[in-house]
Amino acid sequence: MSQAPVFPDGFLWGAATAAHQIEGSPLADGAGPSIWTRFAHTPGMTLNGDTGDVACDHYRRWKDDVKLMRDLGLQAYRFSVAWARVLPEGTGRINQAGLDFYSRLVDELLANGIEPLLTLYHWDLPAALDDRGGWLNRDSADWFAEYASVMYKALDGRVKKWVTLNEPWVITDGGYLHGALAPGHRSLFEAPIASHNLMRAHGAAVRAYREIGAHEIGLVVNIEPKYAASDSEADRVATRRAHAYMNEQYLHPALLGRYPEELEDVFGAAWPEWPKQDFELIRQKLDFVGINYYTRGVTEANDSYPLKAGSVRQPLATYSETGWEFYPKGLTDLLVWFKQTYGDTPVYITENGAAMYDPPAAEVDADGRGRVRDPLRTAYLRQHIGAIHDAIQAGVDVRGYMLWSLLDNLEWSLGYSKRFGMVHVNYATQQRTPKDSAHWYSGVIRSHGRSL
Numbered sequence: 001m002s003q004a005p006v007f008p009d010g011f012l013w014g015a016a017t018a019a020h021q022i023e024g025s026p027l028a029d030g031a032g033p034s035i036w037t038r039f040a041h042t043p044g045m046t047l048n049g050d051t052g053d054v055a056c057d058h059y060r061r062w063k064d065d066v067k068l069m070r071d072l073g074l075q076a077y078r079f080s081v082a083w084a085r086v087l088p089e090g091t092g093r094i095n096q097a098g099l100d101f102y103s104r105l106v107d108e109l110l111a112n113g114i115e116p117l118l119t120l121y122h123w124d125l126p127a128a129l130d131d132r133g134g135w136l137n138r139d140s141a142d143w144f145a146e147y148a149s150v151m152y153k154a155l156d157g158r159v160k161k162w163v164t165l166n167e168p169w170v171i172t173d174g175g176y177l178h179g180a181l182a183p184g185h186r187s188l189f190e191a192p193i194a195s196h197n198l199m200r201a202h203g204a205a206v207r208a209y210r211e212i213g214a215h216e217i218g219l220v221v222n223i224e225p226k227y228a229a230s231d232s233e234a235d236r237v238a239t240r241r242a243h244a245y246m247n248e249q250y251l252h253p254a255l256l257g258r259y260p261e262e263l264e265d266v267f268g269a270a271w272p273e274w275p276k277q278d279f280e281l282i283r284q285k286l287d288f289v290g291i292n293y294y295t296r297g298v299t300e301a302n303d304s305y306p307l308k309a310g311s312v313r314q315p316l317a318t319y320s321e322t323g324w325e326f327y328p329k330g331l332t333d334l335l336v337w338f339k340q341t342y343g344d345t346p347v348y349i350t351e352n353g354a355a356m357y358d359p360p361a362a363e364v365d366a367d368g369r370g371r372v373r374d375p376l377r378t379a380y381l382r383q384h385i386g387a388i389h390d391a392i393q394a395g396v397d398v399r400g401y402m403l404w405s406l407l408d409n410l411e412w413s414l415g416y417s418k419r420f421g422m423v424h425v426n427y428a429t430q431q432r433t434p435k436d437s438a439h440w441y442s443g444v445i446r447s448h449g450r451s452l
């Protein structure tokens with residue numbers, strides 16, 4: 001019988017969501033539109049034309065949802081603030097009703113013994129700022145620092161763990177290079193500029209925090225280990241390029257103050273000369289890095305644009321609705337790589353989970369209890385939390401785990417077609433039903449991981 005895993009004292013067990021994906025009511029109480037309000041209401045941009053107009057109706061059901069988190073035994077809850085609720089034009093005028101919504105949510109979390117972990121930017125830029133160039137405008141660093149400072153002054157102390165950006169890679173690869181995400185641009189020239197300004201904004205927000213805040217702040221990145229599909233020179237070079245493009249493009253400037261050299265190769269003539277002082281702004285001391293892990297990339301050379309590298313579909317991708325391979329060892333490898341490359345900055349797993357082929361609706365058991373049998377999700381979670389334990393045993397300073405996601409929710413351009421939640425949401429009735437995986441996760445939290 002293998003030893004029950006022992007997680008460090010203080011290891012934080014929680015779950016994660018994002019404003020646009022769960023809140024609904026995007027324009028309520030004086031809120032301004034975001035680029036996702038616009039994008040989703042643009043015909044053809046999202047599956048079935050799905051929008052965030054209702055989502056999980058969390059803007060109205062937030063108090064019941066906090067009760068649900070308490071009943072599940074969550075110790076922490078990672079959520080994001082919709083910038084345009086607080087600053088409808090992105091800068092200047094504060095919409096007090098919007099700020100009050102997040103203040104009440106934080107107080108309710110604290111009253112229920114749940115630590116808030118607040119993400120300032122989870123992809124929903126105020127549309128008014130997109131009209132001024134959005135992330136392509138170098139002023140975006142000042143806009144973001146102004147918004148962040150409003151939030152720090154209002155909530156710091158009640159919120160003690162802040163995140164500047166969620167996944168700058170997805171924002172630029174999806175929103176500026178391939179156009180699959182808001183604001184839907186397709187430009188090899190815009191992508192590095194947006195990417196660079198996002199990182200300048202990250203640095204400006206951290207710098208502002210050091211003036212105003214008294215607790216912890218970090219950056220969240222989605223990274224995935226890249227393994228060469230063969231030992232051919234072409235595949236090995238392509239794998240190195242893919243690794244630099246996804247895994248080093250943001251962590252290198254944030255923690256080392258420079259870009260990986262492969263990016264010049266990826267972007268070619270579209271790769272600008274960066275002002276040196278930008279890296280002094282971007283590279284700020286971080287109290288932690290959040291890592292969002294879903295899968296690995298078995299990588300081969302191909303003629304894809306502009307990376308000339310792509311992932312080879314793996315057999316264990318079959319079980320997930322997203323086609324992402326079920327590969328927990330990739331998380332251990334990734335965490336060990338992070339420590340070897342960037343040192344001992346503390347790490348939180350700020351997202352991990354899967355959209356498995358869940359039953360489409362909750363069944364009602366003989367005892368009248370709603371039930372969703374999701375054994376594949378429980379297997380995925382068990383093995384990935386086990387992989388984190390292996391990394392901790394290897395000396396990586398992992399401080400917590402935020403399961404993606406608390407609720408089934410709006411999966412961006414894929415609409416409501418992918419169910420990542422440990423709690424099932426019936427979108428017609430807004431009925432929440434904890435899945436079997438949620439009950440299992442409650443046991444993991446109660447036993448501090450020993451029941452894994």
Ligand SMILES: N=[N+]=NCCCCNC(=O)[C@@H]1[C@H]2[C@H](O)[C@@H](O)[C@H](O)[C@@H](CO)[C@@H]12
Nearest residue numbers: 018166167170222292294295324351411
């Ligand atoms: N091949 N492949 N590779 C997997 C690439 C994953 C990139 N997408 C993410 O990390 C997003 C993150 C986002 O924060 C959340 O808002 C999304 O709902 C989840 C689920 O999609 C994840």
